[in-house]
Amino acid sequence: MDGTITRVEHHRPQRRVRRARLARRIWPYLAAVLVTAAALLVSVLIEKQLAVANVAVVFVAGVVLCATRWGLMPALLACTLSVLSLNFFIFPPIHDLTVEDPENVVAVLVFVGVAIFVGRLAAQARADAALAEHRAEVNNELYVFARLLTSIDDLDELLTLTARQFSERFDNDVVLLLADREELELRLSLPPIEALEPLDAVLAEQCWRQEERGIPLDGHASGRFLFLPLRAANGTVGVLGLARDGRPPELDDDDRRFVEAITDQVALAVQRLMLAADVQRAQVQAETEGLRSAMLSAISHDLKTPLASILGAATSLGTYSSYFEQQERDDLVATIREEAERMTCFVGNLLDITRVESGTLQLHSEATDIEEVIGAAARRARRVLGDRRLVLQIAPELPMLEIDGVLLEQTLFNLLDNAAKYAPPRSTITIDARRVHDRMMIKVIDEGPGIHPHEVNRIFEKFFRSGHGSRQRAGTGLGLAICRGFVEAMGGRIIAGNRTDRPGAVFMIGFPTLKVASAPPLPLADDD
């Protein structure tokens, strides 16, 4: 029952298609008849005034028209009908198919000859024009596609575009497989499939390795897909698979030309993108290696130096304790303590930068009083600041920010620590906090040499140490990178610059007022 219904529904559109095809085939002949009839009408009208030969020209015109518009066969029909019409209606005896005048016999023969010759020429011209038009269309399509390909710099996008091109033009299922090292990998399928069937996978693999253009079309051991290699200058970069109705599609010569042109373009583009990816990978690797060596030198310097001091001081105390005066013992103990604190700071920085970079930084944002955090950072930084004066300029009535106070405190501490490294003793370091328009601004301002203009943009990079004044400062080159990581994690920005009123560096942290904690109404009523 179901089968019948299916078959009926299946046939109906086919019948309509067949009928349409029939009409398309019959129409030129019908047209040829109509054109000849029209020629006859014109001939009858002008016959009285003009010679018979001129009348024949009208019919020739009709035949040529048929030939140019509908091809050779309708033209021959028109020719036959024209001869009959001439004979029957024009050449005496009228209304008779015999030809009396030998001159007219010659005319008929010449007419037939001319009509056939012109008709064939015209039909050929028409076919050529049609072919040329088709090719132009295909070329244009290829051109547009090729232009698109060159503008794409993302491999996935390229594959999607390619698949769409094929599926639209041929109404096909498309799979694209790319070679990744020594493996052929299914990169895209339209409509999406999880994986190729085992047979198809083998065929794809064969196609890729042998660089053969697909499997035999007669398809013994046929899989679902017709596979075509994507060939580039130095090898096959992948394989394109096409299927229609679950079978490899049959492609005519035009289709093949089109497919080959496109696969070549795609292969080139894929290769270009893969090369670009390789170059980028190499760059990243070089950068990573540069970073790694910077990190190694930082670690070996910043861990080994304090360790050497600690070990030296401790062994001295252990071995020569009795030779030392109390003052000297105190010095050694102070060394151990200070160096251990330095190491603690360095290890803390390493942990912080790791948290920033590994994405494991967890924000605990809550309504935070900026003034309070500045105060806490200032208290912590007292010792590293030594005899430098710290001035806090905090605008009254600052709103609370919805941020992580611990991260902000560490950021401010790092900035103060950094200032302490570059600003001379007994100079003034200022923290200025205020609301500027729709931003909260916190500035750390010192009286050091400032930041070299070339270094302003690099100063927040990991392991970057200012070479300003050709003095390598103590420190890890991590503090400012951590600052940036923390501030940006909280949705703020940090920039570095120089003072305009005198030498000195300015670090400015900005938070959008979006970060302002929505203030609860003050319950003043229940207070006193």
Add this chain to the structure above:
Amino acid sequence: MTEPITVLVVDDEPPIRRFLRTSLSAQGYRVVESEAGADALDRLRGSPPDVVVLDLGLPDMDGLDVLRNIRRHSAVPVIILSSRSDEQGKVRALDLGADDYVTKPFGMEELIARIRTAIRHRYQQEGACAVYSNGILTVDRVRRIVRVSGEEVKLSRREYDILGLLVAHAGKVLTHQFILREVWKAPTDVQYLRIYIKQLRQKIEPDPHEPRYILTETGVGYRLSEAL
């Protein structure tokens, strides 16, 4: 001389235990050591120490679970050894009943100060610290009078409640939630507390920007600096 104060040190790192043992012994404490949570709980049941120094990162069980277990049957003061940048862990430990914390690595002065404060508060009856003074700031909890350099300072009721609470636990860190619970006695936004602390500092601190009495433990809470 009475019985020495016994400190139970729970840490799996031998070097840490060694330097704690040496330093605490030199300070006159009796030191009992344990390298694991289960063992520490056994020792606690056997002969209760006067104070516990507990590392949160133990090999056999979560330090917070050890703390929870201790608190189930003991009010012994517990000082937590916590790692850096683990404010949440500190807050949770304090909320579970830990008395205070020091962050590894730490100096011995700091740990001993914390131990002393914790023991003092444990064996001191509420109200025994009737008058707090650090030389400049004086808080008389009986008469509810606050003076700065001898001058009486007018505090609102809530400001006084907060200051009173800090004085009662002088030297100890108090979490935001603890203060909010004790003073407001109802769920309250931490913003209120920050606003009151700010007002309090304006009234009693010599430099409210850089407070010296009410100290901020960012991400954890507040601590009133030790009385002198």
